[in-house]
Structure formats: C-alpha cells, structure tokens
Amino acid sequence: MPGYTDPVNNKSDYEITIDKDNEALLTMNYLRDNDLYGVLFKDIVGQYIVVENNNLKEFAKNLGVEDVSAIPDKIEIGKLTNNINYEEISNLFSKYLNTAIEVIPEDNYYKINKGDISLGDKTVQADGYGIELKVKDLQKILIEIFKQAKNDEQVYNQIVNITTQINKETALTFEEYQSSVDEFINSISTEISSEDNIKILDISVYKQGKDTVKLSIDISVEDTTNGQISIEKTSDGIKMIFSLVETSFDTKNEATIEITKTENSNEQESFECVISSKIGDEDPSNFNINLSRTGELTSNNVTFNLSIPLQLGNGVIANFELNNTTDFSAAPEIEEYAEGNHLVINKVPKEQLNNLFNNLGKLISEKLKNEAFINMMKNGGIEQLAQQASQETQNAIQQEQSSMSTMLKDTFNAQFEVYEGTRKGEEIKILINAINSSNQIDSEHTVTYSGVEENNLDVTKEYKVTLEKDNATGYINKVVVEEN
Numbered sequence: 001m002p003g004y005t006d007p008v009n010n011k012s013d014y015e016i017t018i019d020k021d022n023e024a025l026l027t028m029n030y031l032r033d034n035d036l037y038g039v040l041f042k043d044i045v046g047q048y049i050v051v052e053n054n055n056l057k058e059f060a061k062n063l064g065v066e067d068v069s070a071i072p073d074k075i076e077i078g079k080l081t082n083n084i085n086y087e088e089i090s091n092l093f094s095k096y097l098n099t100a101i102e103v104i105p106e107d108n109y110y111k112i113n114k115g116d117i118s119l120g121d122k123t124v125q126a127d128g129y130g131i132e133l134k135v136k137d138l139q140k141i142l143i144e145i146f147k148q149a150k151n152d153e154q155v156y157n158q159i160v161n162i163t164t165q166i167n168k169e170t171a172l173t174f175e176e177y178q179s180s181v182d183e184f185i186n187s188i189s190t191e192i193s194s195e196d197n198i199k200i201l202d203i204s205v206y207k208q209g210k211d212t213v214k215l216s217i218d219i220s221v222e223d224t225t226n227g228q229i230s231i232e233k234t235s236d237g238i239k240m241i242f243s244l245v246e247t248s249f250d251t252k253n254e255a256t257i258e259i260t261k262t263e264n265s266n267e268q269e270s271f272e273c274v275i276s277s278k279i280g281d282e283d284p285s286n287f288n289i290n291l292s293r294t295g296e297l298t299s300n301n302v303t304f305n306l307s308i309p310l311q312l313g314n315g316v317i318a319n320f321e322l323n324n325t326t327d328f329s330a331a332p333e334i335e336e337y338a339e340g341n342h343l344v345i346n347k348v349p350k351e352q353l354n355n356l357f358n359n360l361g362k363l364i365s366e367k368l369k370n371e372a373f374i375n376m377m378k379n380g381g382i383e384q385l386a387q388q389a390s391q392e393t394q395n396a397i398q399q400e401q402s403s404m405s406t407m408l409k410d411t412f413n414a415q416f417e418v419y420e421g422t423r424k425g426e427e428i429k430i431l432i433n434a435i436n437s438s439n440q441i442d443s444e445h446t447v448t449y450s451g452v453e454e455n456n457l458d459v460t461k462e463y464k465v466t467l468e469k470d471n472a473t474g475y476i477n478k479v480v481v482e483e484n
Contacts, residue, residue, distance in 0.1 A: 004334055010034045011334045033337050035074075036344070041360075048342035049360070055346060062350040092154060099148055100141045108132050117206055119213060120234040126206040126213055133201040136192050143185055150181040198222075224248065237262040254278045268292070348408070349441045355411040412438075412445060413476045419465050425457040428481055431465070435479060445473070451481035 005012040016028040029040040031048055038050035051059075053075055057068045065071070114127040133141075149155045156177050164171045172180070199220060206214040212233070219227040230241040242257040258274045273289040348356060415438065419431045432454050435447050452463060461483070468478040 006334055013334050031335055031337070033334075036337055036342075038337070038342055044360075047340075048337065050337070050342045050344045052344050052346045059346045062346075062348075062353055088154065089158060092152075092158070096145050096148070099145055103141050103144050104131060104133070104137060108137065112204060112206065117214060119232050120239060124208065124213070126208050128204060128206040128212075130202060130204040132199055133203070134197050134199050136197050138200055139188060139192060142188055146181050146185050150178050150185075234260075234262075251280045253280065343408070351415075351437075351441060352408065352411050355414070356408065359411065409474050412442070413467075413469075413474075416447065416467060416476050416479060419479075420467050421465060422462050422484055423465050425459040425461050425463060428452070428457055428463055428465070429454060429459075431479065431481075445475045445477070447476060448478050449481070450478065452483060 010032070011034070012030070012032045014030040016030060017026070027042060029042060029048075031038050031040065035053040036050050037053065038048035040048045055073055056075070057071050057073050060068045060071050108131055110130050110132070112128040112130055114125055116123050117126050119126075153174070156172075156174055159177065160171055201220075202218040204214075204216040204218075205212060206216070214233065215229075215231045217229040219229070221227075225244070225246045227244040228241070230239075230243075232239045232241075238261045240259045244255045246253045255277045256275070258276075260272045261269070262272075263269045270290070270292040272291075274286060275289075276284055276286045278284040345353065345356065415434055416431070419427060419434075423431070432449060435449050439446050457463070464482045464484045466480040466482070467476050468480065469475060470477045
C-alpha cells in the first residue's frame with residue numbers, strides 16, 4: 001500500500017512493513033495530521049499511538065526527564081527548514097575554507113603523478129595533488145577559523161536562527177556567543193610536543209584533465225585507529241565510502257559505510273547504503289538501505305521507495321519497506337484522526353505511561369518472536385532457520401492482541417487488583433491512598449470506597465476486599481472493605 005504526503009495541509013501517511021521470506025512479521029502505519037504524529041500497529045492494537053507536538057516539556061517530565069531546559073514546548077519543524085539561508089551558509093563555508101587554505105604551509109602540499117586509481121569497479125589513469133596535515137597544522141587552522149568567526153555576525157546570526165527555531169529558550173546574545181568561542185579557542189590552544197605532532201590527515205584529490213574524479217581523506221588517530229573517507233565520480237552517479245579500522249588488544253575491528261547514488265535521468269534517482277562491520281575473527285554483518293525516487297524534485301508528484309534488508313552472516317533476516325508519494329498539485333486522500341481511533345500519549349497520566357510502554361513493547365516482542373528467529377540468533381545463519389514458528393507462540397500472539405483502550409483499562413485496574421481478597425488493615429490504608437491519588441489524576445474513571453471507615457481500621461486485623469467494575473467500560477469503579 002503506497003503512502004502519501006499532502007504538504008499543503010501538513011498531512012502524511014505511510015505503511016511500513018517488516019517482512020521475512022515475503023511474509024509480513026509486523027505492519028505499522030504512520031499518520032501525521034498537523035501537530036499530531038502517530039503510529040498504528042494494526043496487528044497488535046486498534047488505535048494510533050500519537051504524540052502531539054505541543055507541551056513537550058511536560059511530556060518529557062512524564063517520561064522521567066529531569067532537566068527539560070533544552071526541550072522546547074513545540075518543535076517548529078517547517079519553520080526550521082524554511083528559514084535556513086542555504087546560499088549564505090554556502091558562502092560562509094567558502095570564506096572559511098579560504099581561511100584554512102591560507103594557514104596551511106606550502107611544504108604540506110605534494111603532487112600526485114599520473115597513475116592507476118580505482119574508480120567504482122574500474123581502474124583509470126589520473127593525477128592530482130595532496131595535502132598532509134599534522135596535529136599542529138589542524139590546531140592552527142581551527143584557532144584561525146574560530147578567531148575569525150568570533151567577530152562574524154553572519155555566523156552568529158545563522159547559529160541563532162537555527163537554534164531558536166528548535167528552542168527559543170536557547171538563544172545566545174552576541175556576547176555569550178563570543179565568550180563560548182573564546183572558551184573553545186583556549187581549550188585547543190595547549191602546547192603540542194614534537195612527539196605528539198603526528199600526521200593526522202592526508203587529503204588527496206585526483207583529476208582527469210579538468211574534472212575532479214576522486215577525493216580521498218585518510219585519518220590517523222595514534223597507532224590504533226585509522227579511517228578513510230572516499231568520494232568517487234562514477235559513470236552514472238557518485239560513490240562515497242567511509243571506513244574505520246580500530247585495533248584493541250590485538251583484536252582488529254572494522255566498519256564500512258558505502259553510499260552509492262545513481263541517477264538515470266532527471267526523473268529517476270536511487271541511493272544504496274551498505275553498512276558492514278567485522279569484529280575480530282567473527283563473520284561480517286551487513287545492513288543495507290535502498291532508497292529510490294521517481295519524479296523530479298521540482299515536479300508536482302514525487303515517489304520515494306525505501307527498502308532495508310537486514311543481514312547477519314550469510315542470511316537475510318527481515319526486510320523493512322516504506323513507500324511514499326508526495327503530491328503538490330492535489331490533496332490526496334489521507335486518513336484522519338477521529339474519536340476512538342487514536343490515543344494522545346501526552347495526555348496519559350505519568351503513572352500509567354510506563355505500564356503502557358511496557359505492555360506495548362511486550363505485544364510487539366510477542367508478535368515478532370518465533371522459534372525461527374531465536375534459532376537464527378543462536379546460529380547466525382538463515383539456512384538454519386526452522387521451517388515455521390512455534391504454534392504456542394503464535395497462539396500467545398493472538399491472545400494478546402487487544403486495543404490500546406484495553407491496555408489502559410488493564411493498567412488502571414491492576415493498581416487495585418493487587419489488594420483484592422484478604423488484606424491487613426495496614427494494606428487497606430495504602431489502598432485508600434491509591435484510590436484518592438487515582439481520582440485526582442483520572443477524573444474520567446473515579447473509584448468510590450465503602451465499608452469500614454479508615455479511622456476504624458485496625459492495622460493488626462484482616463479485612464475482605466471486593467472490587468466492582470462498570471459494566472459498560474470494564475473499569476473498576478468501587479472498592480468494598482468488610483471485616484473478615
């Protein structure tokens with residue numbers, strides 16, 4: 001099922017699937033309606049779980065965040081992208097690049113004679129030039145750039161423009177900005193000994209005639225860590241490779257990110273990202289992301305397709321799929337939030353949030369859990385997967401499927417059900433406090449108390465606790481305490 005974006009009315013919906021062997025393990029629907037952002041696990045719960053882009057400070061507190069000073073009440077997502085002056089940022093980049101070049105000593109440059117280099121899957125002839133940078137060179141470049149930036153109101157305005165769109169409370173005065181820059185300059189201005197002044201960067205630029213065809217940046221951090229960034233021009237696009245090799249206690253760990261952009265025409269473009277890692281002698285792990293676009297970005301209709309197959313060892317485990325069409329010419333038919341089909345978790349009481357997330361996590365885990373997945377994790381290969389999932393697990397999944405309202409009801413009732421039956425007077429007093437707290441937090445579901453009055457409770461005696469529920473909602477609405 002394709003997804004759609006309506007940029008005019010700030011609405012969008014996607015269907016996201018995680019499947020294995022062409023069989024869906026989990027299906028999610030994402031729905032945005034202005035400030036409401038929600039996901040629906042339709043095989044698990046019957047309602048969208050929604051976060052409202054308002055009162056985010058209070059929501060963060062309910063989630064347990066103690067310091068919310070850097071969190072805005074609302075994230076102005078559209079304004080952030082609309083107010084960035086990309087042309088001005090590009091001009092600033094060019095200006096400070098020239099500052100860096102002026103600082104680099106002439107002896108650091110070297111010529112690359114014509115020879116063979118790898119370009120995609122080909123070997124070609126190219127020449128060029130390179131730059132070596134040691135620790136002191138990099139220190140000098142940073143100090144000069146930040147000295148210039150300290151009094152540059154353009155840089156200050158860009159920083160304030162971006163940060164205040166995210167959180168207005170983070171706005172810096174120009175004096176505060178200058179003070180922060182001074183602190184950074186002081187922190188990197190330490191004396192560097194000749195032993196520590198090692199080569200840290202080697203930048204190589206390869207050319208064929210006037211065309212730059214490859215940029216390579218080698219990074220060294222002491223003797224244990226080496227990295228390389230390579231950008232290559234291919235016949236139909238660009239390839240970028242980021243690699244890192246780290247050696248620790250004779251164990252060699254490797255990580256590589258390879259991004260390939262292919263453009264067949266103005267209307268078709270694709271990206272492939274392959275993330276691979278290898279720890280010591282273990283088998284390498286790969287993670288692939290494929291993104292394709294059909295339609296010019298300037299046209300009225302653009303379609304994006306995203307596919308993420310996950311691979312462990314030699315076996316594909318699951319495939320993540322997302323399709324979306326953005327139509328600028330007409331408003332597509334997009335589902336709307338209505339009464340009964342969503343739950344705004346910003347409005348869920350703090351005491352119930354943790355249980356809500358735990359229950360949801362449990363249901364998703366049960367949905368994805370099966371013997372095949374467990375065996376794959378143990379043995380590291382898809383060829384060793386069992387032919388079908390455990391029937392007991394499948395039955396458990398079906399039994400646990402419920403709506404979000406049922407989850408909230410069960411969470412609500414659970415706080416009183418622990419006291420049902422025979423309880424001592426001391427426990428009854430705790431129960432009464434729980435009733436009072438619940439009634440203050442959740443006025444929609446009030447609980448009445450009847451029976452032995454609190455002042456007459458004997459902490460050494462036992463009492464019988466009976467719970468009554470509202471026939472229509474299933475919520476506990478009365479607690480009766482009698483002498484045993």
